[in-house]
Amino acid sequence: MQHSSGGRPPYPRKIAVVGGGSTYTPELIDGLARLRETLPVTEVALIDPAPERLELVGGLARRILARQGHPAAVVTTGDLQAGVEGADAVLLQLRVGGQAARQQDETWPLECGCVGQETTGAGGLAKALRTVPVVLSIAERVRRAAPDAWIIDFTNPVGIVTRALLQAGHKAVGLCNVAIGLQRKFARLLGVPPAALHLDHVGLNHLTWEFGVRLGGADGEDVLPKLLAEHGDAIADDLRLPRAVLDRLGVVPSYYLRYYYAHDQVVDELRGKPSRAAEVADMERQLLAMYSDPALDTKPGLLARRGGAFYSEAAVALASALLRGAGEVQVVNAYNHGTLPFLPDDAVIEVPAAVGTDGVRPLPVPALDPLYAGLIAHVTAYEELALEAALRGGRDRVVKALLAHPLIGQYAQADALADRLVAHNREHLAWA
Template identity: 55%
Template structure:
């Protein structure tokens, strides 16, 4: 059993390696292959990965390569966790929109749009290589943002893929700690799109405890976590994803971004420090600093999902998958983020109650934007890109969309060969 990690030079990777090491008894893999375009980062991250595996006596099962073909050849599962353009491109995603008084963020708004244009063609090429070289029933697990858009593009092209985000599992773990119970006794009614979801019930041993949370002082902590006023939580009677504060509190976000600091700059500094730490031959576990990088519980979510896909354990996960009637008011082929049981044949979404009107309307608008963004990313059409931007609730205005697109394309020209000047 070979598991490949594309973007294996990421500073997230040691946490992922620890997750697989802990699961050797239920997921007896033969090798983990880390692939990255940077040989230098592979050497550093791979070195720490081998030392982590060495504690379990399996150091020889971790391989590294800069060749995508070599990594996915014969793979049973491929995890994709790359960032086209690196942190410098992310910095542009976060800062350029400010020129237009718009939210600057790497997965939503105009920044997320630019990232999708860069990312979708690259991940589709990875999937095409998988189709040629990996096992016939291999799964692509996407952790690359914007996850919902990437997975929609993959499934629309007929690839065998699931999307994974750590938002739901993060809430599940933190809420379990608040109630003082093991995580497996907490189940969330989590529904929506990736980075546009709500928790509408928190079941602890089958009993919904959400109202208890919202009507107590715990709601203040939840408001801090999600970045929205506590009265909004109590009005919605739900816990919104942190990313919804970009929609609910747009003016406050833009004002805060004007004074900084920029998250991309902070992450770049953390990454440089982490890579220096990883290079220490005495280090054989992920450092605590990694928690500040983001992606909490990534190792549990990713390793657990791969385990379900390859061992058919039918465990519960929160994944990005075809709607197929799960959320009323969305097309069956739309990719949504919902709880599902997962086995070798993929994810089987569990029934969820209809979204409230204020939730469904926003989801429908963002799904329309996502559809148009995929069209633009695949075709290089400026007309499709403009339609995507005016459909995006965080842009909308034509007088902003036209100059914004010109600047986004110019800033990302290196990564967007499809958008040649002569294309309409």
């Protein structure tokens, strides 16, 4: 790809990572090192406001690259403008409020009998309200410092954040690791290379189903019936859903659908055990202690339990397709543009798309049964109202978004949840 700046090389030169102090980052760096032919880079800028954390992560990143003989320089900085200046792609992987805010998202909704989860339900709305204004501010600074850069958003809730970026006119694509994780899992079960499988992956971020698993490409044989017949028990166990649910549906839902299909059961479970946020916070403490060891030059095994499996492969493939490709198929979050005819064109959906230097184009998907189309439309309406609340603020807008969410929908719950949301997030809400 030829850059507009003339003297730039015909390949991506600089990748910037906002939230570079995340414990996820060594996973990304390991992917950049292993997949250097897919995405050649000469500089990785890790940007984070937490200097001690950033230096630990940056040190390990340098050692990982050195061990694998990769020549890229790793720059660490708390200066956003300096970090993104001249970047070809900017990856967003930040968490506004840190694990402490996530802990709140996962607990106070339970007081109202609703699921406590960082992207689904009232907790997901709280995360959106904290995150959207910060991401839009970052994106504006990226536009000034690196106007040609693609923004790849891994920051949750990805669908709402990506819609905010696109509506503001940014060159942005949303990314989630659910699809690539399922592709790799199915490939292991079937004994085939992951690249041999194309998923008919359709829905919204964290609200998707696999309607087909095709061997050999988008027009290949659908082996989903075989997969369910021979490995349905294993898949159901991973999703923590009864095998009978999968047999009845004939499709594979993402594990986030358990919050809808077994909501009350999940609420009871969450009330009786430590939050996922507490588990992650403990893992992060252990990981940062490991990262401080100057002898460590590989990503530790504990990182796989942190979440974000195959994030590096997905991110590298997407960045490469945006910067060097021509129509490569990736599962992304992008504008609907008629792909799902029952949604507005500016809804953000998660589907396979042709990705190239000119952007993303969602591919045609199967017609959806009302069982799926109805829930997608319902959550899309909530996401539209959630984005409105994130952009304009106000308790009334928060209540409307909660009323629209299929897991809430009752005025007493919406009022009680809105009060708790504002109380726990006041420091992050300019209007509160």
